[in-house]
Amino acid sequence: xxxxxxxxxxxxxxxxxxxxxxxxxxxxxxxxxxxxxxxxxxxxxxxxxxxxxxxxxxxxxxxxxxxxxxxxxxxxxxxxxxxxxxxxxxxxxxxxxxxxxxxxxxxxxxxxxxxxxxxxxxxxxxxxxxxxxxxxxxxxxxxxxxxxxxxxxxxxxxxxxxxxxxxxxxxxxxxxxxxxxxxxxxxxxxxxxxxxxxxxxxxxxxxxxxxxxxxxxxxxxxxxxxxxxxxxxxxxxxxxxxxxxxxxxxxxxxxxxxxxxxxxxxxxxxxxxxxxxxxxxxxxxxxxxxxxxxxxxxxxxxxxxxxxxxxxxxxxxxxxxxxxxxxxxxxxxxxxxxxxxxxxxxxxxxxxxxxxxxxxxxxxxxxxxxxxxxxxxxxxxxxxxxxxxxxxxxxxxxxxxxxxxxxxxxx
Numbered sequence: 001x002x003x004x005x006x007x008x009x010x011x012x013x014x015x016x017x018x019x020x021x022x023x024x025x026x027x028x029x030x031x032x033x034x035x036x037x038x039x040x041x042x043x044x045x046x047x048x049x050x051x052x053x054x055x056x057x058x059x060x061x062x063x064x065x066x067x068x069x070x071x072x073x074x075x076x077x078x079x080x081x082x083x084x085x086x087x088x089x090x091x092x093x094x095x096x097x098x099x100x101x102x103x104x105x106x107x108x109x110x111x112x113x114x115x116x117x118x119x120x121x122x123x124x125x126x127x128x129x130x131x132x133x134x135x136x137x138x139x140x141x142x143x144x145x146x147x148x149x150x151x152x153x154x155x156x157x158x159x160x161x162x163x164x165x166x167x168x169x170x171x172x173x174x175x176x177x178x179x180x181x182x183x184x185x186x187x188x189x190x191x192x193x194x195x196x197x198x199x200x201x202x203x204x205x206x207x208x209x210x211x212x213x214x215x216x217x218x219x220x221x222x223x224x225x226x227x228x229x230x231x232x233x234x235x236x237x238x239x240x241x242x243x244x245x246x247x248x249x250x251x252x253x254x255x256x257x258x259x260x261x262x263x264x265x266x267x268x269x270x271x272x273x274x275x276x277x278x279x280x281x282x283x284x285x286x287x288x289x290x291x292x293x294x295x296x297x298x299x300x301x302x303x304x305x306x307x308x309x310x311x312x313x314x315x316x317x318x319x320x321x322x323x324x325x326x327x328x329x330x331x332x333x334x335x336x337x338x339x340x341x342x343x344x345x346x347x348x349x350x351x352x353x354x355x356x357x358x359x360x361x362x363x364x365x366x367x368x369x370x371x372x373x374x375x376x377x378x379x380x381x382x383x384x385x386x387x388x389x390x391x392x393x394x395x396x397x398x399x400x401x402x403x404x405x406x407x408x409x410x411x
Contacts, residue, residue: 028124030061034109034117034154045124048103050095064098066092073105087122102131123168129268133275135163151284157188160276162267166259168234171199172206173244173253173284179210182254185284203227209241211251214270215275216240219262231258238263242273246285253284268352313406321346321358324401332407335380351378365402366393377406 010127028045032038038061046053049064056064062074069091080087087107092100107122157169166187172182175198183198201207205225209215217224221239232357236258244253255277263269269308307314313330318321326341334341334349347355353375365371370392388407393400 015078024384028103028126029121030056030107030124031110032120032122033355034119039119048124048126049093053162064093066094070368077107081120087120101126102128117257129265129271134228136374153186153280154188154193156276156280156283157186157193158191160255160257160272161188161190161243163289164257164272166257168236168256168258169279170256170258171230171253171284172256173288174210174251179251182206184211185253185287196384197230197291199230204230205239206254206256208243209256210243210254212243214240214242214274215268216263217292218264218266221258234258235260237261240266240269240273242270242277242303244277244281245283246288252288255280257260315341315406317346317402319362321401323357325351330406333379334377340380348376349377351384352376362402365391366400 015287018355027050028042030038030041033189037058038056041049041053041056041061046056049056049061049062051060054060059169062270063069065073073089073091076089077087084374087105088103090102092102093099096370104125104127105124107120109117110119110121111117131212153171157171158265161167161169168187169322171185173185175181175183176245179201181198184196187194189195200209203225204226205215205217217239219237220292221236225231225254237259238259241254244255246252255273259275308328310327313327315323315326315330321344324342326338328338331338331341338343341349345355346353346358370390372388373389374386374388376384376391377387390405390407392402392405395401
């Protein structure tokens with residue numbers, strides 16, 4: 001009885017089916033003799049290993065394993081047989097075209113109906129998608145730990161483009177509350193950063209993604225969205241996009257990848273993009289908050305600049321008559337520094353004002369909203385000058401103040 005007749009006999013005897021039936025199964029099966037020498041592998045196993053049955057027999061199956069894993073896997077296989085225990089291992093198959101497939105291989109003893117040990121039966125399971133996801137997570141954590149905020153999206157797009165081997169990576173943010181358009185934060189073409197772009201969402205694949213969920217088009221993207229001229233300009237064939245949300249789950253942008261080739265493994269690309277989206281969302285939200293803060297600071301700087309360069313002295317007091325803030329003109333007129341004035345009360349600069357009437361004065365100004373009064377101010381050097389004061393009651397950030405604009409200082 002030759003090897004094929006032997007394996008068919010054993011399969012028929014133990015499982016009631018022959019190798020032809022094993023070829024119809026959706027799992028990758030292999031069988032060995034008691035010494036671990038391959039007797040048979042079904043067509044699913046041979047396809048993923050990129051071997052013929054003749055090449056896989058005996059020890060030949062090991063030639064399909066990636067050279068970096070081969071010695072370890074063969075050693076683990078032999079050790080499992082020697083110690084009479086189940087074999088389980090993760091490793092890579094590498095095809096002749098260099099394509100890598102990650103698998104988890106498992107094997108256990110099988111016996112005939114009389115309990116006689118005949119050899120080992122095993123399976124392999126394709127775990128490439130899971131391993132790619134794990135690799136992406138590791139690279140994501142390692143790759144951006146020391147990158148400055150200003151350089152983040154540049155390196156992020158280059159890194160993601162290399163991981164997925166695609167022509168373009170575009171990260172964009174929503175430009176207004178209506179979410180009708182987006183502008184790019186970065187456009188990366190194979191490591192080269194291109195000029196920023198801005199476009200309306202209507203009639204684009206991004207419209208199907210923003211504020212929704214990850215979406216992929218493996219091929220024919222230009223035919224699906226014929227009016228989106230950018231797809232033609234980028235010679236795009238495949239597209240995958242994933243939305244970006246802030247910490248309040250509000251849509252803030254999108255990551256899109258485009259390639260001139262069809263995108264084969266859409267599910268894997270979608271998974272990787274969703275992983276990267278978590279980091280990109282956090283960074284984009286931080287960027288937007290920094291921009292808002294910068295704009296507010298610029299506005300405050302401008303207002304402070306204006307206050308400090310008008311000729312009228314301005315000072316703010318709280319309900320206890322303590323000076324809360326002043327402009328430069330007030331400092332110059334009274335001869336104090338800003339810090340010195342902020343330690344004083346109205347009594348020190350307006351000596352003729354009856355402090356005991358401050359509460360009555362406060363209530364009156366609050367009721368009227370604004371009042372012009374005449375008084376006298378005293379400089380740090382002791383000089384007293386007549387002044388006209390326009391006092392207004394204001395509320396800011398839950399607190400109340402008097403804002404006084406002073407006229408009449410002279411030397």
